[in-house]
Amino acid sequence: MQLLKGLAVLSVTALVTAVPLHPRTSNITISDPVFVNLDPKIPSASTTQQAPANEPQFLKPSPSAQDTSQQASTPEPASGTPKPSTTLPVILIPPPSDAPSGTEPSTFTPTPDRPSPSPSPPPPLSNGGSSGLNPDLVPSFGVIPNTNRDAQQPGSCDGFTGTEIVLIPCSCPPDREVFLSSLRDAIAAGSFVDEPISFSNDAADDSPATNRVRADAMLVVLQSFSGVRGVGCPAASAPNFLEMQRSGVRINGTFIAGVSA
Secondary structure, X not given: OHHHHHHHHHHHXXXXXXXXXXXXXXXXXXXXXXXXXXXXXXOOOOOOOOOOOOOOOOOOOOOOHHHXXXXXXXXXXXXXXXXXXXXXXXXXXXXXXXXXXXXXXXXXXXXXXXXXXXXXXXXOOOOOOOOOOOHHHOOOOOEOOOOOOOOOXXXXXXXXXXXXXXXXXXXXXXXXXHHHHHHHHHHHXXXXXXXXXXXXXXXXXXXXXXXXXXXXXXXXXXXXXXXEOOEOOOHHHOHHHHHHHHHOOOEOOEXXXXXXX
């Protein structure tokens, strides 16, 4: 029995020795290691990660040609330099010496003239001519009608020359719209009560010389307002016209008379 086992071992040994060993070829070399990822949550180092084809990609939009043109054409806001404001003095007029005790002084406060926000269109001229008057260039009279009526004598009210109080008819100054209509007619005719007048409607021309010519025309019409030369309202009923004639500056002041206590 032992002899048979020995023969079997020898036979197997001979077969192994006779058959040459051919190792299997492999693409794996020592210099090219392979890492096997056993955890599906951790991506493999050899795997290139790419975003899914259906995943949205958010890109910053580039400005269009129209936007670029608008940005180039939009000017930078300039720092506005406010125009210096002219502060006009408040004029105090002491009451007359024969005024009642306790009478407060009168005041005249000029303010820079500003055009009205939306002037109404002027009425048509009585002579059928074209309008020749910009009402924004005509300041207010500067005296309120019926100021201190009958205070010094019946039928008289306070007027102002710019330096002193004088008596004027209580019917003065006239209604502004009626006055503007008469002034407009006179400008269209080029004269009033046979006196030549001129009036520039160019609002851009606010020079002292032009304003003085305008004031001359306004005072001519005012002082002969009835249509008869020299019969109308005195210049003291329109201190703003007088100031415009003197200085060439268009202002809107208001004379406020003192009130007896």
